[in-house]
Amino acid sequence: AQxxxxxxxxxxxxEGNPLTVKCTYSVSGNPYLFWYVQYPNRGLQFLLKYITGDxxxxxSYGFEAEFNKSQTSFHLKKPSALVSDSALYFCAVSSxxxxxxxxxxxxxxxxx
Amino acid sequence: xxxxxxxxxxxxxxxxxxxxxxxxxxSGHDYLFWYRQTMMRGLELLIYFNNNVPIDDxxxxxxxxxxxxxxxxxxxxKIQPSEPRDSAVYFCASRNFGGVEQYFGPGTRLTVT
Numbered sequence: 001a002q003x004x005x006x007x008x009x010x011x012x013x014x015e016g017n018p019l020t021v022k023c024t025y026s027v028s029g030n031p032y033l034f035w036y037v038q039y040p041n042r043g044l045q046f047l048l049k050y051i052t053g054d055x056x057x058x059x060s061y062g063f064e065a066e067f068n069k070s071q072t073s074f075h076l077k078k079p080s081a082l083v084s085d086s087a088l089y090f091c092a093v094s095s096x097x098x099x100x101x102x103x104x105x106x107x108x109x110x111x112x
Numbered sequence: 113x114x115x116x117x118x119x120x121x122x123x124x125x126x127x128x129x130x131x132x133x134x135x136x137x138x139s140g141h142d143y144l145f146w147y148r149q150t151m152m153r154g155l156e157l158l159i160y161f162n163n164n165v166p167i168d169d170x171x172x173x174x175x176x177x178x179x180x181x182x183x184x185x186x187x188x189x190k191i192q193p194s195e196p197r198d199s200a201v202y203f204c205a206s207r208n209f210g211g212v213e214q215y216f217g218p219g220t221r222l223t224v225t
Binding site for chain 1: 116145154155160168203214215218
């Protein structure tokens with residue numbers, strides 16, 4: 001069975017500071033890993049994915065994520081946070097052809 | 113492309129009534145997924161289709177829930193009879209055969225009173 005853990009319900013960061021949103025996963029076989037963002041009253045928007053290759057994946061809006069196989073982690077990062085980054089962030093995993101399994105989400109609050 | 117389209121965006125109904133949620137996937141996508149989002153349980157997969165055929169409906173909570181995909185451009189999720197605990201945001205998502213990421217619609221916020 002596949003699962004995702006996002007250990008923090010809420011992350012607060014000051015504007016301009018770096019941010020990290022944590023994610024660990026469990027899957028049989030090679031993982032396909034994703035980050036999505038949800039703004040209020042909107043659907044989930046795809047940010048980035050890891051399938052294979054370079055462990056550092058770059059995505060939309062300046063976000064990146066680092067795949068760490070030994071720690072089974074896929075943390076989302078951004079060097080300098082913006083107030084407009086405030087949203088709900090979801091990590092997800094699949095084993096390729098299976099539906100995405102999502103974590104419970106982490107609410108990011110960027111304070112001016 | 114307009115993306116995944118869901119209707120209605122908001123639905124308020126009384127307990128016991130039938131509710132039908134609608135979804136139009138992205139043209140050319142072979143997979144369609146229905147998810148439910150609640151504060152307590154997060155995002156749960158209810159059912160998914162491949163080429164209009166239901167593949168896995170193990171996430172459908174009860175027999176009150178049913179889903180159909182009569183053609184490649186339309187799917188429905190029906191709840192009959194509805195109950196207050198069905199209140200949630202229901203998302204539809206689609207994916208093409210060669211891809212892995214799923215594209216989500218804006219969701220339908222269902223309130224059952």
